[in-house]
Amino acid sequence: MVILILLALLPATGCAAQDEHNRRFAMELAVISGDLRLLREGGMAPRHRRGLVDRITSALGYLGLLARQARQTASGARGADPHHDLNQLRRAFFANDLPATAHRLQRLMQDYPLDIRGFIALDATPARLERGRKLHRDSCRACHIAPDRARDNPARNLFIDAATMPEQEFIARLLAGVRGLPQTGLENPLADEQLRSLLAWFRHGTSAADRLPPDLNSVCAAERPD
Numbered sequence: 001m002v003i004l005i006l007l008a009l010l011p012a013t014g015c016a017a018q019d020e021h022n023r024r025f026a027m028e029l030a031v032i033s034g035d036l037r038l039l040r041e042g043g044m045a046p047r048h049r050r051g052l053v054d055r056i057t058s059a060l061g062y063l064g065l066l067a068r069q070a071r072q073t074a075s076g077a078r079g080a081d082p083h084h085d086l087n088q089l090r091r092a093f094f095a096n097d098l099p100a101t102a103h104r105l106q107r108l109m110q111d112y113p114l115d116i117r118g119f120i121a122l123d124a125t126p127a128r129l130e131r132g133r134k135l136h137r138d139s140c141r142a143c144h145i146a147p148d149r150a151r152d153n154p155a156r157n158l159f160i161d162a163a164t165m166p167e168q169e170f171i172a173r174l175l176a177g178v179r180g181l182p183q184t185g186l187e188n189p190l191a192d193e194q195l196r197s198l199l200a201w202f203r204h205g206t207s208a209a210d211r212l213p214p215d216l217n218s219v220c221a222a223e224r225p226d
Helices: 020-041 046-071 074-078 083-094 098-111 126-144 158-164 167-176 192-204 214-221
Strands: none
Touching (some): 020 046, 046 083, 158 167
16 A cells, blocks of 8 residues: 555554564564465466565565564564574475465464554544545555556555454554565654554545545445445
């Protein structure tokens, strides 16, 4: 999504319990796990499947760096050394053994869980919904309102994802933002409350057809399920 983030630096327990490097590593694991879930479910166009495989392959390339950074922190040093599981994870994925890949991911996610307690059971207050609506309009809608299906990794319908994805996966994707192949290094420009507002809007907001050109109204009507 066009919230310019790849690896967000967002606190999650209350406001600041999980340190930056552990959060980035845990978030990446959660997103890879979600991409793997989509691969295993199937039903996608061949080019979209190839795009998803390429995206996971790219992430596996820098996951070791994130693991080393996480291990250098006090909280990370208390966890299990992830490098054996990372090696087994890569080996399983490149052998196209998706069940074994999922198993290794679950082991890693148990040792390095993403702390999302600051983003669950949110109150959808009028102020929060209005802030989320504006952020979606200004930062997300341009790509997600009419995704380019010719792309290998087209943008997804965020309202449908918020309603159907496992909660941790959707929150991780929201924090991670743009999921292109390169690790762009862009940091999250949004404050915690802004991201909570986006999350509230995707869960509880109405279809975002406000102030769009007439030719886009039919597209907007399908942006969020009834």
